[in-house]
Amino acid sequence: MMTKQDLLDCHKRIAPFVHKTAILTSRLVDKEVGAQVFFKCENFQRAGAYKMRGATNAILQLSEEQKKSGVVTHSSGNFAQALSLAAQSVGVTAHIVMPSTAPEVKKVGVREYGGKIYECEPTVQARQAFADEIGLKTGATFVHPSNDINVILGQGTAALELLKKQPDLDFIFCPVGGGGLIAGSALAASYFGNNCKVYGAEPFEADDAYRSLQSGKIESNETTNTIADGLKTMLGDKNFPIIKELVSGIVRITEDEIVAAMKLVWERMKIIIEPSSAVTVAAVLKQSKEQPEVFQNKKIGIIISGGNVDLSNLPF
Amino acid sequence: MMTKQDLLDCHKRIAPFVHKTAILTSRLVDKEVGAQVFFKCENFQRAGAYKMRGATNAILQLSEEQKKSGVVTHSSGNFAQALSLAAQSVGVTAHIVMPSTAPEVKKVGVREYGGKIYECEPTVQARQAFADEIGLKTGATFVHPSNDINVILGQGTAALELLKKQPDLDFIFCPVGGGGLIAGSALAASYFGNNCKVYGAEPFEADDAYRSLQSGKIESNETTNTIADGLKTMLGDKNFPIIKELVSGIVRITEDEIVAAMKLVWERMKIIIEPSSAVTVAAVLKQSKEQPEVFQNKKIGIIISGGNVDLSNLPF
Numbered sequence: 151m152m153t154k155q156d157l158l159d160c161h162k163r164i165a166p167f168v169h170k171t172a173i174l175t176s177r178l179v180d181k182e183v184g185a186q187v188f189f190k191c192e193n194f195q196r197a198g199a200y201k202m203r204g205a206t207n208a209i210l211q212l213s214e215e216q217k218k219s220g221v222v223t224h225s226s227g228n229f230a231q232a233l234s235l236a237a238q239s240v241g242v243t244a245h246i247v248m249p250s251t252a253p254e255v256k257k258v259g260v261r262e263y264g265g266k267i268y269e270c271e272p273t274v275q276a277r278q279a280f281a282d283e284i285g286l287k288t289g290a291t292f293v294h295p296s297n298d299i300n301v302i303l304g305q306g307t308a309a310l311e312l313l314k315k316q317p318d319l320d321f322i323f324c325p326v327g328g329g330g331l332i333a334g335s336a337l338a339a340s341y342f343g344n345n346c347k348v349y350g351a352e353p354f355e356a357d358d359a360y361r362s363l364q365s366g367k368i369e370s371n372e373t374t375n376t377i378a379d380g381l382k383t384m385l386g387d388k389n390f391p392i393i394k395e396l397v398s399g400i401v402r403i404t405e406d407e408i409v410a411a412m413k414l415v416w417e418r419m420k421i422i423i424e425p426s427s428a429v430t431v432a433a434v435l436k437q438s439k440e441q442p443e444v445f446q447n448k449k450i451g452i453i454i455s456g457g458n459v460d461l462s463n464l465p466f
Numbered sequence: 467m468m469t470k471q472d473l474l475d476c477h478k479r480i481a482p483f484v485h486k487t488a489i490l491t492s493r494l495v496d497k498e499v500g501a502q503v504f505f506k507c508e509n510f511q512r513a514g515a516y517k518m519r520g521a522t523n524a525i526l527q528l529s530e531e532q533k534k535s536g537v538v539t540h541s542s543g544n545f546a547q548a549l550s551l552a553a554q555s556v557g558v559t560a561h562i563v564m565p566s567t568a569p570e571v572k573k574v575g576v577r578e579y580g581g582k583i584y585e586c587e588p589t590v591q592a593r594q595a596f597a598d599e600i601g602l603k604t605g606a607t608f609v610h611p612s613n614d615i616n617v618i619l620g621q622g623t624a625a626l627e628l629l630k631k632q633p634d635l636d637f638i639f640c641p642v643g644g645g646g647l648i649a650g651s652a653l654a655a656s657y658f659g660n661n662c663k664v665y666g667a668e669p670f671e672a673d674d675a676y677r678s679l680q681s682g683k684i685e686s687n688e689t690t691n692t693i694a695d696g697l698k699t700m701l702g703d704k705n706f707p708i709i710k711e712l713v714s715g716i717v718r719i720t721e722d723e724i725v726a727a728m729k730l731v732w733e734r735m736k737i738i739i740e741p742s743s744a745v746t747v748a749a750v751l752k753q754s755k756e757q758p759e760v761f762q763n764k765k766i767g768i769i770i771s772g773g774n775v776d777l778s779n780l781p782f
Contacts, residue, residue, distance in 0.1 A: 172488055174510070193736040194490070255733070413777065417571070420509040420738040420773035457736035461729065461782050 152303055154341040160303040161310055164206040167239055171195050171308070173315055176419050179431075183438040185445040188319070190312040193423050193457025197259065199380075200455050201232035201295070204304030204330055208293045209236045211300045217242050219289035224248070224270070224277035226379050227256030228456050229295035234265030245290050247280045249273075253379065255460040274370075274384065296328025297386025306334025312451045313342040321445075324453035325430045326350035326359040326393075326400060327381040333389035335453060336396035346451075350393075350400040351433035353377075353408060358384050359393070360400040377408055377465060380426035380456065401433035408432055409465045422457040425465070430455070468619055470657040476619040477626055480522040483555055485511050487624070489631055494734050495747075499754040501761040504635070506628040509739050509773025513575065515696075516771050517541075517548035517611070520620030520646055524609045525552045527616050533558050535605035540564070540586070540593035542695050543572030544772050545611035550581030561606050563596045565589075569695065571776040590686075590700065612644025613702025622650025628767045629658040637761075640769035641746045642666035642675040642709075642716060643697040649705035651769060652712035662767075666709075666716040667749035669693075669724060674700050675709070676716040693724055693781060696742035696772065717749035724748055725781045738773040741781075746771070 174189045192200035209221060220243035223233050230246045237244035246265040248257060249272035260267055270280045285292050294301065308331075309322055322339055326332050332350045339346040352359055355376035361369040368390050374382035385393065403411075412428035414435075415421060423431070430452050438445050490505045508516035525537060536559030539549050546562040553560035562581040564573060565588035576583055586596045601608050610617065624647075625638055638655055642648050648666045655662040668675055671692035677685040684706050690698035701709065719727075728744035730751075731737060739747070746768050754761050 422736040
């Protein structure tokens, strides 16, 4: 089990390589939600997403010998960029397996940060098989984007920073893709929160985590027909037990709700968030409509996971 | 002449009604420019632009008698929204004359904040004539968007806040439309800066301020064929003397440079800035390419003037 001290050590370890991102508020959102909402802006993070935290921690934990052979991962985009940049910072080679359907802007980012891209079919099986093959050929250490203890700890530092600034948050909402962010956030809330409940948000079109919590075992997505391209992956055996123990629930969101929330944040808060982050904002808005009493006089943290959007392909 | 104390009093007066906006930095921009750059994010201001500062100050300076008859202005958009919101906050009616060509998103904003819209031909003459007519009919006090002492003081508080946080800025760059922001910023820099030079930025397609500084008298725009819709207006007799005395120069920017700078900030800083603000970023980027030595080891402040963009009509 990851301890409070593990999380603090991780935060200190990665500090020189990641931004302590801004926390923004909005009068309009507070009014809409009927509560005080704090946006932890990981869209301002290096490489445009919280993934930089976990990637950095994973690489800094490699031995010198391992660093020589590089790292390999598969990712729909944000972890790919993050691992490339984190690797580049310490002179390590990053091999990145990306689905052929990944947004062009994310591929450009990986190339800019010196990552070597290998395109594969957009299935979970194809990604893993290709990454394993590269690992065998090059000796690169595989770093999973979400099902890795060091990655989970790293991702948890966003919630840790948020709770240090706002120690009396009643809720933290974050998106659920592979489960690394929510597992890390739930750990941070359990160690640094004051009875702070953690909720996940995911699209109806990729609701594996919701169904996994219902059934008690890891379920996979039948379809992943969602604009939230970062949330198509499934949970893993390292993060699911944490999620099962510490997460209070998962709110499911329609595609229309995702786009509406994204537009609201762009237009009114003037920050660029990607669809995966809009899912989380939509979850808070939805809960505030369905059960307004739950949020009354409460403080809610939202982890804005990233801002990597292809500007030439917007949903509005 | 407006004094240091006037500026401090104004800042205190408007504080309850405006946001103390965030100041953001970007490693990528610092690298591009070869200097430390501080973005004063007035796109996060209430009503989405710095104009809220001046509008609020102007309304708070009205007598109770004047407040009863309302205010009237003409504006291409941001001042319209700002005056509407500032007026609404204190229960005053705002009559807003807008050019028929103003972006739809700005008209929607005015309506939301309770402003009464009157559409007119998109010429400086038509705007003023219509606003005068409304003033005569209703008794409303005319508040000019930029050529008004109280407005200039209000706009100067953004630079004042920036200099309080970063007292050793070497430069402040801001856009020049009607001249209220740059006049206020120049006053703030003269009173609170440490030898801080203020530069303006404007499109080649609306370079009246550049030509006015050259000729020593207020010049008007021959064309205003620019995407920077906030910068089409001309200088006035109240702000021009301040600009002439305190502004070090004005950098002119092409339309392509505006769009490129806007895209850079959206993609890399993940904040939404409008074209008028992109002009200023473009000016800093341009200067850093043309005379890199000038910015070496310097600190530069950029007033990001606003973020009101029609998302259904983007230039990329």
